[in-house]
Amino acid sequence: MRHLLSILPAASLFILVAPSPASADQWSDAMISTKLVDFEVIATGSEAKKQIEVKNVYDQPVHIASVGTTCGCSAAALGQNTIGPGESVFVEVQMNTSKFRQRKDSNLVIKFDSPRFVEHRIPITAYIRTDVVFSPGLAQFGEVELGREGTATVNIAYAGRTDWDIVDIRISNPDLKATLAPVSRQGGNVNYKLTVALSPDARQGRLRDLITIVTNDRTNPYVPLMVEGVIVPDIVVTPPTIAVRPLAPGQSTQVRVIVKGKAPFQIEDIDCEGMSDCFKATLDPVAKNLHVVPIEFSAPNRPGKFAEEMFVKITGRPEPLRFQVTGVINN
Helix, strand or coil, rough: CHHHHHHHHHHHHHHHCCCCCCHHHHHCCCCCCCEEEEEEEEEEEEEEEEEEEECCCCCCCCCEEEEECCCCEEEECCCCCCCCCCCCCEEEEECCCCCEEEEEEEEEEEEEECCCCCCEEEEEEEEEEEEEECCCEEEEEEEEECCCEEEEEEEEEECCCCCEEEEEECCCCCCCCEEEEEEEEEEEEEEEEEEECCCCCCCCEEEEEEEEEECCCCCCCCCEEEEEEECCCCCEEEECCCEECCCCCCEEEEEEEEEEEEEEEEEEEEECCCCCCHEEEEECCCCEEEEEEEEEECCCCEEEEEEEEEEEEEEECCCCCCEEEEEEEEC
């Protein structure tokens, strides 16, 4: 009996420290706020993608071993596996609207292997309607040069009711406009050509948005269409980040930045907000395609690491170019 009693406390201790499934769920729930990936009603052939944020709210790195789905009707992809404290990564979920039809339900599975082994599941649902077909599956602009207009066309085909029609195109992005043109109508077969225009005022960077096709179908009046593209600059700064060698307060050094474009341009100024008195750029007033700009940096009496965003003002452009200067000022 004494032997049995001596074992019981150890067993009880084991039960207390062993993590329960509920605590494991709470650990991953704290990083993932999405509870359902709902694509709602989407057209056959359409590009249907959603991004799920995973944010590390802990004080140590988190590693994702894999992402996947439980059905071939959907797929998942992850760009980066390790998430530092305070950082986020995005899992992209995409429906296969070319091979699958009607209601499809599955699960997104995110497997963590450090600092815990946790399998996190999020339900995925979609209804792929068979009467509306997009070709291609999205309005794709590709790469559009900053300041230029972009256009993309999508053919919309419908098969069903003889009185079916598109009554509106809803767009929330002010940089996008759409024009709808009827192509043919024979009985219950209706075809439209949709042209989407991207404004030359669109800001640099990646574009991903949705526009909504509104129909007179009372049951399912809304059909989303994805819009994608990248607005690329015609003038770029290289390198995007310049590392200055360690300096003592009062010491100076010189770095170079290269600014190049497809047509001649003039640089009015290069400056920053936080350490504006520490940087002095020697500018060439002549407009040309390539500028190699020497910048002298004088270290202030402010020991420690620094990272300053620099602004390059181009003549005739309201929006400046940006690059970063980093370094260390020693004691």
